[in-house]
Amino acid sequence: MNTRLIRVGNSQGIVLxxxxxxxxxxxxxxxxxxxxxxxxxxxxxxxxxxxxxxRFQQALAQGHAPEGELLEGFSDDFENAEWQW
Structure with missing residues (x-):
């Protein structure tokens, strides 16, 4: 494939x-x-x-739950035992 160089400001370029x-x-x-x-x-x-x-929006559109699957397996022991209100 042949193409020509074209002037772009002080430089030259090609159109693809x-x-x-x-x-x-x-x-x-x-x-x-x-x-x-x-x-x-x-x-x-x-x-x-x-x-x-x-990708997050695509996962939501496919029915993936943002918190259920992503945070599954993470412990919440700190909030349950160590945190005092």
Whole structure:
């Protein structure tokens, strides 16, 4: 596939077709690495916690209880024995 360099301010860039962006999951920030054959463009992995809210909402939509399953097995001995009101 051939494309042209275009002027972007004082730099130059290329336009990547939407199909390639989708196929290689390129969005937002990408990593550029020089190789003997040219440039390798790869997606930058999202920080692990970035999608927690979406995953939590998806779990709720699938019927998972936020407290029942997540806190199962945790002891509440401190509140029951040590805490005084």
């Amino acid at each position: 077709p939407k199909k390639l962006l989708q196929q290689y999951h390129l969005a937002g920030e990408v990593d550029l690495r020089p190789t003997p054959d040219g440039l390798l463009i790869t997606p930058v992995a999202a920080p692990r916690r970035q999608d927690w809210d979406a």
